[in-house]
Amino acid sequence: MGRKHITISRQFGSGGHTIGVELSKRLNIPYYDQNLIEKVARDMGYEEEFVSNIEELESSSKYNFFYKLLVGRDEFGKSITDYIWETEQKVIRQLAEAGPCIFIGRCADYVLEGKEDFLSLYIYSNMEARKKRIVERFGEREDSPRKRLIDKDRKRGNHYHYCTGRDWGVPENYDLCINSGKLGIEESVEAIAHIWNR
Amino acid sequence: MGRKHITISRQFGSGGHTIGVELSKRLNIPYYDQNLIEKVARDMGYEEEFVSNIEELESSSKYNFFYKLLVGRDEFGKSITDYIWETEQKVIRQLAEAGPCIFIGRCADYVLEGKEDFLSLYIYSNMEARKKRIVERFGEREDSPRKRLIDKDRKRGNHYHYCTGRDWGVPENYDLCINSGKLGIEESVEAIAHIWNR
Numbered sequence: 425m426g427r428k429h430i431t432i433s434r435q436f437g438s439g440g441h442t443i444g445v446e447l448s449k450r451l452n453i454p455y456y457d458q459n460l461i462e463k464v465a466r467d468m469g470y471e472e473e474f475v476s477n478i479e480e481l482e483s484s485s486k487y488n489f490f491y492k493l494l495v496g497r498d499e500f501g502k503s504i505t506d507y508i509w510e511t512e513q514k515v516i517r518q519l520a521e522a523g524p525c526i527f528i529g530r531c532a533d534y535v536l537e538g539k540e541d542f543l544s545l546y547i548y549s550n551m552e553a554r555k556k557r558i559v560e561r562f563g564e565r566e567d568s569p570r571k572r573l574i575d576k577d578r579k580r581g582n583h584y585h586y587c588t589g590r591d592w593g594v595p596e597n598y599d600l601c602i603n604s605g606k607l608g609i610e611e612s613v614e615a616i617a618h619i620w621n622r
Numbered sequence: 623m624g625r626k627h628i629t630i631s632r633q634f635g636s637g638g639h640t641i642g643v644e645l646s647k648r649l650n651i652p653y654y655d656q657n658l659i660e661k662v663a664r665d666m667g668y669e670e671e672f673v674s675n676i677e678e679l680e681s682s683s684k685y686n687f688f689y690k691l692l693v694g695r696d697e698f699g700k701s702i703t704d705y706i707w708e709t710e711q712k713v714i715r716q717l718a719e720a721g722p723c724i725f726i727g728r729c730a731d732y733v734l735e736g737k738e739d740f741l742s743l744y745i746y747s748n749m750e751a752r753k754k755r756i757v758e759r760f761g762e763r764e765d766s767p768r769k770r771l772i773d774k775d776r777k778r779g780n781h782y783h784y785c786t787g788r789d790w791g792v793p794e795n796y797d798l799c800i801n802s803g804k805l806g807i808e809e810s811v812e813a814i815a816h817i818w819n820r
Contacts (some may be wrong), residue, residue, distance in 0.1 A: 548793050595791060597748050601799035611820060618816045622809060 427620060428524045429542035431532040433592065436576035437554030440547030444528040446613045451620060455526040455573045461515050468518065470511045480525070509587050529580075533598065534588040543620060546598040547603030547612070625818060627740035629730040631782070634774035635752030637807045638745035642726040644811045653724040661714050666716065667794060668709045683758065693803045707785050727778075731796065732786040741818060744796040745810070747803030 430447065435439020441457065448455035456464065465471060508527035509531075516535045519525055520542075527536075549557075555569035565572060584592035595601050600619070604612045628645065632638020637653060646653035654662065663669060707729075714733045717723055718740075725734075731742040747755075753767035762772060782790035793799050798817070802810045 546793065546799075550794065593793060595744065595793055595799045595801070596748065598799075599801045599804040601744075601793045601796075603793065603797045606797040607817070611817070614820065615813065615817050619805070619809070619813050622812065 427541050429532075429536060430526040430616070430620065431536060431542060431544045432526065432528045432547060433531075433533060433598065434529070434547040435549060435554065435593070436573055437558040438547045438549040439557060439604045439612075440545075441528055442609055443604065443612050443616070444504050444526050447616055447620075448526050450613060451524075451526075453524045453526060455528060456516075456519055456530075457501070457528040458530060461512055461519075461527075461530055464519065465511050465515045465613035468515060470515065473511070476493070482564055483598065505583075505586065531584055531587045534584075534590065543600065543616070544598045545605065545616065546601040547591060547604050548593065548601065549603060557616050560606075567568055625739050625741050627718055627730075627734060627737075628724045628814070628818065629734060629740060629742045630724065630726045631729075631731060631743070631790065632727070632745040633752065633791070634745060634771055634778065635756040636745045636747040637755060637802045637810075638743075639726055640807055641745055641802065641810050641814070642724050644807070645814055645818075646724050648811060648815050649722075649724075651722045651724060653726060654714075654717055654728075655726040656728060658708055659717075659725075659728055661802075663709050663713045664715065666713060668713065671709070686700045703784065729782055732782075732788065733812060740812070741798065742796045743814065744791060744793070744799040745793065745802050746799065747801060751803035 430444075432440050432444045434443075444455050444457070504506050513535050516527060516530060516532050520526075520536060520539075533542075536542050536544075551570065551573065553575055558572060559569055567575070581592040584590065590597050600616070602612050602615070607615065628642075630638050630642045632641075642655070643655050655707050659781065710728050714725060714728060714730050717725075718734060718737075731740075731761050734742075735738050749768065749771065752771055756770060757767055765773070778789040798814070800810050800813070805813065
């Protein structure tokens, strides 16, 4: 179908990141997650622009210390999150221009909207499977696995809504939503690769 | 994977019914939608039981005419919808026992819950594609295509919630959610058949 990109939104503990990495090997195209997008942003020289914006925000004399701490916005109404998001969008667009690839997280489905040549995925799973997975992968913490999942989902949902104005995890925002707990990680990779290769 | 059944929940105008019928041909297993489940209920002799329950509800002297009209419940608190739903559940379970098949609608994903051997799907699409589809298939009506879609979705959502206590169209209730407007009907059938046959 001539698709060039895959975007993956995922619940914490659903294995969505692993699915992205496995797909990257399987389809022989690179993947970019938060760490890699940050690295690319640095390589592309965005770090300097970003740091100078943030310094400007911090040195702005228009608002007092507490206001800035609480609201965290400069005189253009931009927060640190806004600056990060602007940079991420530029990087994602440049990477997408450069060739086929997979984006894990970073609201890439929203950044690429309007393009016809990408497959946007939402990976989710049931609470029990996710609890098991995060304990296996990241160990126990002071907070219960359930609380860790709810906290992280809330943060991802809030971030997605902040950046895109859309609701996270609502099917209408994606092409395909996969319950990785039911299908399994391997089967999910297999099914997505099959669709991609058609 | 040894799966025996497929259940399809779908938005009006998403082509979910067509996907079910095409899958039935492709996988060579029967499908059951509302009409066929009604027919089977009749063949299984449930009609008599159902009609007698309804007659009892209608002749009940415990409540007055308006109360029954408004609330539509008998002395056990059961409405006509409850009686239909009970019969549907019995029929769906019996059909599932009889062999592999596809259920279109009728909250079959909920009826089969707990079984490991079925694939539950939610088929949805974007508003524009759905508007186009219902006008092509069912013609123009006095109400706008948008209003017809919203009304029907609302009814399906309410019915699903009434029968299952769960929210309709929420990914967590399904194994796979497919945007048929993005993937296309044929590709959706192809992808589901691929997963089924693994």
